Amino acid sequence: MSADSLTGWVLCWRIARRDGVTIGLTGHDRDLWLDGLCYRSAPGLTPSAVVRGDGLEVDLMEASGALTSAAIGERDLLAGRWDEARVAAIAVDWTGQEAPVPLGHGTIGAVQLGEGGFTAELRGVGALLDRPVAEETAPDCRATLGDRRCRVAMAGRRRFARVVGWDGERRLTVDAVEPVANAYGQGRLIWFGGANTGLEAVIDRSDGDGLWLFAAPGFAVEGAPLIELVEGCDKRLDTCLGRFGNVVNFRGEPFLPGIDLLTRYPGA
Numbered sequence: 001m002s003a004d005s006l007t008g009w010v011l012c013w014r015i016a017r018r019d020g021v022t023i024g025l026t027g028h029d030r031d032l033w034l035d036g037l038c039y040r041s042a043p044g045l046t047p048s049a050v051v052r053g054d055g056l057e058v059d060l061m062e063a064s065g066a067l068t069s070a071a072i073g074e075r076d077l078l079a080g081r082w083d084e085a086r087v088a089a090i091a092v093d094w095t096g097q098e099a100p101v102p103l104g105h106g107t108i109g110a111v112q113l114g115e116g117g118f119t120a121e122l123r124g125v126g127a128l129l130d131r132p133v134a135e136e137t138a139p140d141c142r143a144t145l146g147d148r149r150c151r152v153a154m155a156g157r158r159r160f161a162r163v164v165g166w167d168g169e170r171r172l173t174v175d176a177v178e179p180v181a182n183a184y185g186q187g188r189l190i191w192f193g194g195a196n197t198g199l200e201a202v203i204d205r206s207d208g209d210g211l212w213l214f215a216a217p218g219f220a221v222e223g224a225p226l227i228e229l230v231e232g233c234d235k236r237l238d239t240c241l242g243r244f245g246n247v248v249n250f251r252g253e254p255f256l257p258g259i260d261l262l263t264r265y266p267g268a
């Protein structure tokens with residue numbers, strides 16, 4: 001390939017967040033339209049070396065760029081809007097004479113913030129091989145409430161409510177009382193209004209009309225934003241039996257002796 005032919009190639013990124021927002025970025029000095037998506041000019045976005053192979057090694061790519069309100073903002077990164085977003089990187093001949101060349105795809109992994117910029121790691125599908133191939137035994141259930149292993153129907157366990165109070169930290173007050181004690185403990189809260197729209201939070205515990213989150217909301221809670229509350233489960237056998245009547249699908253080993261068996265002796 002001659003030196004002249006290299007000048008027409010430019011890097012493009014297609015990033016799709018979990019909430020459905022999709023953006024396109026390019027290192028070119030002007031915007032490009034590809035497959036109905038406008039790739040905004042972001043000359044500050046640069047890739048590092050791309051590691052790919054035809055074996056079982058994990059495909060890795062890293063990208064760094066400036067934080068801009070029009071593309072990827074610092075507040076959105078810190079709030080988790082870009083966590084696990086799907087990314088596709090392609091090299092495009094912006095003159096239209098050559099077909100696009102795919103460079104890699106995967107999800108956004110670790111994100112590091114620096115002075116006026118960020119560095120994001122793109123992990124390919126090969127990274128799935130790093131996961132454990134077998135589950136570890138545990139007294140608590142390994143299923144998630146309502147998934148295909150748990151099989152508890154969730155249709156009546158999701159409710160909409162409005163936030164009517166916030167202590168500035170982790171505690172929220174809603175306009176609806178929980179159906180049973182700690183119904184939303186270990187459950188999820190999905191924001192449908194306000195500055196946190198599209199974000200999810202894990203609920204630590206609930207009591208009456210109060211909710212305590214594991215972490216404070218990413219953005220200030222103002223007004224009375226709409227939220228969806230999804231019931232949770234503490235994954236104990238007693239809860240599975242008494243609250244859900246679902247022991248047949250319990251995915252734990254509560255009666256399996258643990259390592260404390262070595263320290264047991266008569267009279268202990």
